[in-house]
Amino acid sequence: MFQAMLHGFLLALGLILPLGAQNVFVFNQGANHKSLKKVIPVILTAGLCDTLLILLAVLGVSLLLNQYPSLQLAIYIIGLLFLLYMAWSLWTEKPGDATDQPSMSARKQIGFALSVSLLNPHAIMDTIGVIGTSASVYMGEEKLAFTCATIAVSWVWFIGLAVIGKQLGRLDASGKYIVILNKVSSLIILAVAGIVIKNMWTLI
Template identity: 30%
Template sequence: MPVDAHALLAGLGLGLSLIVAIGAQNAFVLRQGLRGEHVGAVVAVCAASDVVLITAGVAGVGALVQQAEWALVVVRVGGAAFLLGYAAHALRRAVRLADAALDARTAPERGTLAGALTTALALTWLNPHVYLDTVVLLGSIAGTHGDDRWSFAVGAVAASAAWFLALGFGARLLRPLFARPGAWRVLDALIAVVMTALALSLLTGLGG
């Protein structure tokens, strides 16, 4: 099937508008990029997850997800619990000066690949907002393009891959700033705030 340029650009634009925002997943990818830890693997996991979710949405899974209210409740509670735990971890880093510096003499030990991948997967698959954005919203809008919906999907997937690559590998440009311990403390404090806010938004949405 030939690629429709209009649908592709529509998917690219909407995909970027949804993904380029401060969130749990982006905050983690940014921190990994700044630390230079398992960046390629983390970026690959995040991008591949979006491929699966976007494909599912375009294939029509979004309609089924909207009907499974009990599943959304379970995911909301589980996601909120995980985000609060991650927020507490980030806050603990923020108050420990020795854990804030990028300098090799004072920086924390390098995290394991398994730990990084587990966190990336959890921040992606335990976050209901990811399902609402990719499976439900992108899937619904893709459906308006009829036979060209897969061109829309290609654009959305391209937006996701480009963003994670830029965020993960472009973060190194900010390393001079994060050579100062104070910058790491501010970043971790902001991450803690973002994670907590997201968790509360999930819990308050249970009654909606």
Template identity: 30%
Template structure:
């Protein structure tokens, strides 16, 4: 395999290994996909976030991020508070399943979706450690760091596209409020767990 292609494949696999796990960002993309709300915007923002952060790591900002734990601590607490707020909001929705009828619920505004997506992307300190530090460092173990970065972005775009647009096929299942109630409880559990993890980390 040519070195450039090998670097691309390594970046693709490394990125998938980091983002496929259930997390706040994935739960949000899944929910938006099922609701069929601004899916393309959400997928584009998540992919662009990985692109920017990985590029920063490849450019050499990884050691700078690692050298300023105080900044990561601030992000960690902001992120934990935001995730806790999302968990509470999901529990409140789940407590009133009669209000979760997709036909009756009004669509979320593009601005609110974009704001939430950006917050879930950049208020999680682990994303900086995963992309800027880890993936950025791994890129420089290859003879073609940029090829590694391209692989990362391709994996990110592939995963979020599959998750967001693939979730639309679940829409018939979520035609009933009860299904949304279960999903919101799962989302609440994910958000609350991650919030606690950030605080006690």
């Protein structure tokens, strides 16, 4: 059981460490809000979305996606539109004012976190494909340990990103560096969108 848990921990860490759209968004929101409690919506949403994707992966949804390339293409197209919109939004977003009013409301945080988590085709294919394949070698308690370890990594990672982002935001009283961060985040998300377009091309 320990081996399965360690496998899940290392695999999840390897998948979540790269600077993808989801990580950028969680970190960005932490930096844009002076209070950590105002970032709770994005942490909860990102954590729950990852939990859902991991559970789907363990239950074997990757087999369904592999059988229907047209379904993969539909996910890519929808996800690409959301990524482009998110990149534009972050490029034009301004930091909160001196009264600590959030630049993005809780509802908008949840909406964006949902889109960048569940409609990010690059993340979906990685999570469902890689974790699903790895989980298939385990049964019973070992599969449960593997699943719990991967889910735990996601939650701890998102909380940590938000906390680190908040510390950066606290050091940047003028908001100048947050504006730069927003623009860098936008460019990273555009790079992710480029990968999505490349993957779409291979399916057409």
